[in-house]
Amino acid sequence: MRVSLFQNILTLLPPEVAHNLRMRLMRFVGRMPLGRWWMKQLYAPKQKELHTEVLGLSFRNPIGVAAGFDPDGDNLKNLGAMGFGFVELGSVMSRRHPGTPRPRLKRIRFKSSYLDKTGYPSLGLEHALSNVRKRHKHTKQLVIGCNISKITLTHPDDIAKEYLRVFRNMYQYVDFFVINIACSTSTKPFEPRTAEEIHAIIDPLFEFRRGQLDYRPVLLKISPDLTREELDTIIDILIETPLDGIEAVAGSSAMAKEQGCSTGGAVTGAMLIERAIDTVSYIAEKTEHNYPIIGSGGMMRPTDVKRMMEAGASLVALNTGLREHGMRMLKASVDELRNNPVTESTK
16 A cells, blocks of 8 residues: 655654644645545545445445544544545543643554553533534535543543433434443543443433434444453343444553553554454354444554454444555555455355
8 A cells, every 4th residue: 555755754753743733734625625625536435336334324435434533523524525434533522631641642663553541632522512513515425423431530420421421412413322431541441341330331321312213323342352251241232232233442451551551551553453353253253243343443454454344344443544554545445345345255
């Protein structure tokens, strides 16, 4: 996959600086006359044969942007113009959350990976709402998801209420929700693993949804560090509740500890790919491919996207791969899937 000169320049900068520069430039170009038209010509895939129906929603292609890339939705119109199948906002917090002090994101040398200690910086619910309340022509075909996490210092008694507040307020403006129970980039990771802890978060959401006229799918985002027994618990919850699917996986806090980080944080990027694919494959096989899975984590090349879908993912969500290899990864991944189709026999 060819990488642009601009992308090569970005890799010389600290990763958070590089990403913020990309997003600001994207917003600047998007405001120019014909700016989004130019983005569409440069980045959007021309093929339409990868259109797919998942979660009762229509995706122009199965490749999307994971939470954390455009957390507040400031570039929704531009990412829509570029041709992504979906964008996952977030993590959206109930109020403004600065995250951890900088520097908080660094590259792991020679590993194509990051040590992420950002702690989910967010401009808060109201800011995200302002970006999704009205669909633009470039976002009409874009499926929008909302990833919800908790604020780091939330009292344990208020965690479920915090998830519900964001869910309730965003409900009519987005197409699906991802409930993040693998909040691993904080200095105080939040990774509930027992059925009781998880039910305490998701049951109030299902109760609220039952009273709504429109149906919004709800998925659970999980950690790559779960044991097989803990994964089986997640699968049991998936089967026994109105949960619609799983997103696997978030960053790995266990890998961060292996890198010598004792103050929280998670590893993302290439080091995560095998564990992510293994987790997706395990869930898909245990559920006999009956539930949608969004594959995320570790996909740095188009061939990784194909492997993730072969493992059983219905959709894939990119983040670190886009940061390190640029927005051309979308078109390259679509070409990979078009030229080497994923068939049922490969799953």
